[in-house]
Structure formats: structure tokens, C-alpha cells
Amino acid sequence: xxxxxxxxxxxxxxxxxxxxxxxxxxxxxxxxxxxxxxxxxxxxxxxxxxxxxxxxxxxxxxxxxxxxxxxxxxxxxxxxxxxxxxxxxxxxxxxxxxxxxxxxxxxxxxxxxxxxxxxxxxxxxxxxxxxxxxxxxxxxxxxxxxxxxxxxxxxxxxxxxxxxxxxxxxxxxxxxxxxxxxxxxxxxxxxxxxxxxxxxxxxxxxxxxxxxxxxxxxxxxxxxxx
Numbered sequence: 001x002x003x004x005x006x007x008x009x010x011x012x013x014x015x016x017x018x019x020x021x022x023x024x025x026x027x028x029x030x031x032x033x034x035x036x037x038x039x040x041x042x043x044x045x046x047x048x049x050x051x052x053x054x055x056x057x058x059x060x061x062x063x064x065x066x067x068x069x070x071x072x073x074x075x076x077x078x079x080x081x082x083x084x085x086x087x088x089x090x091x092x093x094x095x096x097x098x099x100x101x102x103x104x105x106x107x108x109x110x111x112x113x114x115x116x117x118x119x120x121x122x123x124x125x126x127x128x129x130x131x132x133x134x135x136x137x138x139x140x141x142x143x144x145x146x147x148x149x150x151x152x153x154x155x156x157x158x159x160x161x162x163x164x165x166x167x168x169x170x171x172x173x174x175x176x177x178x179x180x181x182x183x184x185x186x187x188x189x190x191x192x193x194x195x196x197x198x199x200x201x202x203x204x205x206x207x208x209x210x211x212x213x214x215x216x217x218x219x220x221x222x223x224x225x226x
Contacts, residue, residue, distance in 0.1 A: 007140065010131035011108055015087045039197050043156060043205075044071045046195055047122050050154040050209045056119035057081040061145060062126035063104065066095045083118070085109065110140055114148045121145045123155035130170045138172075139180060142210075146185045152211040159193060162204040174206045181210050188214050 054076045060068045063084030072078035084104040086092050095104040127138050146153050158171045174193055181189045188211035
């Protein structure tokens with residue numbers, strides 16, 4: 001089976017799936033397959049802890065209708081440049097109407113490429129749905145995206161360390177993803193499996209930060225201390 005053919009089928013499936021959710025739920029977290037606004041914001045909070053993004057050029061890959069942009073402006077007083085990519089034309093049209101003047105693009109990056117670079121690329125929920133070739137698609141997307149980040153990428157996925165599985169969702173071993181990132185993308189990788197999206201439930205997802213260079217928080221840097 002051709003992997004490129006498989007990817008096209010998977011991408012077409014995801015396009016149809018999320019376009020249908022938008023028609024059913026409108027511009028809500030549920031249209032992005034999140035339970036509610038609170039859990040969506042918790043995930044976005046973890047993603048944006050990759051660094052101080054307030055003045056960065058950020059790509060929101062799998063942007064939906066721009067909820068990350070709303071979060072960045074409200075929580076981080078974001079003044080940088082935001083760009084959103086999604087595979088659904090209907091979702092992109094909704095985002096453009098919601099945020100005039102912001103660049104939202106319908107783009108299949110494996111077919112069309114990425115024409116520019118970004119400081120950071122954030123990826124939330126993109127890898128959650130089961131497709132015909134999840135792991136190969138995930139690796140291909142991460143390789144492509146990391147090439148176009150100047151500083152790093154952050155993404156989340158569903159963990160196999162759970163006590164319940166939904167058959168239509170894709171779960172993966174966090175250490176498998178960490179190993180791939182460490183060996184194929186960068187030696188500078190952070191794996192977070194330490195946060196609760198829902199109270200009193202086993203942590204069922206993880207977030208990974210992959211940096212181009214070793215991360216040195218300002219409060220710990222030697223230069224800042226001198």
C-alpha cells in the first residue's frame with residue numbers, strides 16, 4: 001500500500017469528520033472534539049508553556065476556528081504573528097470571518113508543503129482520531145513541521161496509560177513518541193504526562209515540547225543571574 005495514498009485517504013477522512021462536527025456544533029470546543037471550554041483551555045495552557053510566546057511568530061497547525069488565538073490574546077497578551085492552518089475549507093472560512101485580517105489557510109502540508117518558517121508551531125488534538133496509518137502520518141507531519149520551526153514545536157496526543165479506550169480514537173505509548181522525537185528531530189525534548197485535563201480521572205494524554213536548541217528558562221539562565 002502506498003503511504004502517500006493512505007495519507008490522502010486519512011486526510012480526506014479528517015476533513016470530512018471535522019467539517020461535520022462544525023455543522024453539528026457550530027463554533028464551539030465540541031466542533032474541535034473537546035468536551036468543553038475549560039478542558040480545551042487546560043490543554044492550550046499546557047501547550048503554550050513551551051516558552052514565552054507573547055511576541056513570537058506562531059503557527060497553529062490544525063487551528064480549527066482559532067480558539068488558540070483567542071487564548072493567546074486573553075491569557076498571554078499576545079502581540080506576535082499568528083497563522084492558522086487547517087485541512088477543512090469550511091472551518092477556515094469560519095475562522096476568517098471570526099478574525100478578519102488574520103491569516104488562516106486551508107493546507108495539506110504533506111502535499112502542498114509549508115512556504116515559510118515560524119518561531120513555534122503548536123499542534124493540539126491533531127493526532128487523536130484513529131485513521132488507517134496513524135503512526136506513519138504522525139511521524140511525517142512532525143518531521144515536516146519541525147523543519148519549519150525556528151525554535152520548537154509543541155503537540156499533544158492520547159496516552160496508552162489509561163483505564164479506558166475509545167475505539168475510534170488513537171492512543172500511543174508516550175515513550176515511543178519521545179524516542180522518535182529524540183532520535184529523529186532533536187536531542188532537546190520534554191515529555192509531560194503530569195497534568196490533569198479532567199479532575200479525578202487518570203491522566204489520559206501527554207504533551208511533548210521539541211526544541212531546536214537546549215531550553216534555558218530566563219529565571220535559570222546564567223546570563224540573567226549576572
